[in-house]
Amino acid sequence: MTKSQGDVVEAALAILDERGAAAISMRTIAERLGVRMNTVLWHAKSKARLMELVADAIVGEASLDDLPAHWRERAVELTRRYRHALLAHRDGATVVTGTYPAEPATLNFAEALVAAILDGGLPEQQAAWTCWSLIYFTLGLTQEEQALPGRSTIDLDVGQRPALRRVASALIESSFEERFEFGVAKLLH
Incomplete structure (x- = not known):
């Protein structure tokens, strides 16, 4: 066959x-x-080419349909869908992080995200960099989340680091979902 x-x-x-x-x-x-x-x-x-194809397939699972009309809501929703596509596969963020696929699904996703950001009035360079910032933030946070399943930062020992001691409870209590929403909101202020 x-x-x-x-x-x-x-x-x-x-x-x-x-x-x-x-x-x-x-x-x-x-x-x-x-x-x-x-x-x-x-x-x-090659293995590198294979991983590009796999990464593109993962990104392709982020639907581009039925998006909000407002640029910021659209960009947030796209980024959420991107994260969910990564989380849908074991090590999904690791696979996508380790590649640079200029493949159809990845380019279509980038097109939709950049278009949303441009619709918000950002100049071209800032729109491109905001897109990258959203992607990199999402990849990094999701990669950490997938690397720590079932673990929490409750056992975080910051030692004699006064600034970290001040924020330790916030580090322990916040979920990946909350951290994601906070980060995306900050990037799209």
Whole structure:
């Protein structure tokens, strides 16, 4: 049976969800699909290329449909959807962080986010940098969230650091969701 690039990406996503990013390889995909590695290599010439395709598939799960009309609400909603797409896959943020895919879904998402920010009246450079800031913030926070499942910062020992001691309770009590909403609001003030 002939396999497509989509089959390769789908198999990689299944491996990602089951065993994490470190388990994705040309060999594990070939085994899952019941094909030789050459078949996988035909569709993804290298591991780096494969990970770009997987990252694009993850970002592609952030729907661009039914967005709010107001630019700020639209940008916030897009960023929320981006985060949810990352969280939908084990190590999703790690996979996307480790790539720089100039692929259709990633470009479509960036287009929608930049358009929302431009609609808010920001000049081109500020719109681009705000887009990057939202993406990087979301990737970093989500990567931390996925790396700490079931753990909290309740055991945070700041030692003799007076500024950290002053804010320790806020660090312990705040959820990733709250931190995300706060950060996005600050970036889109």
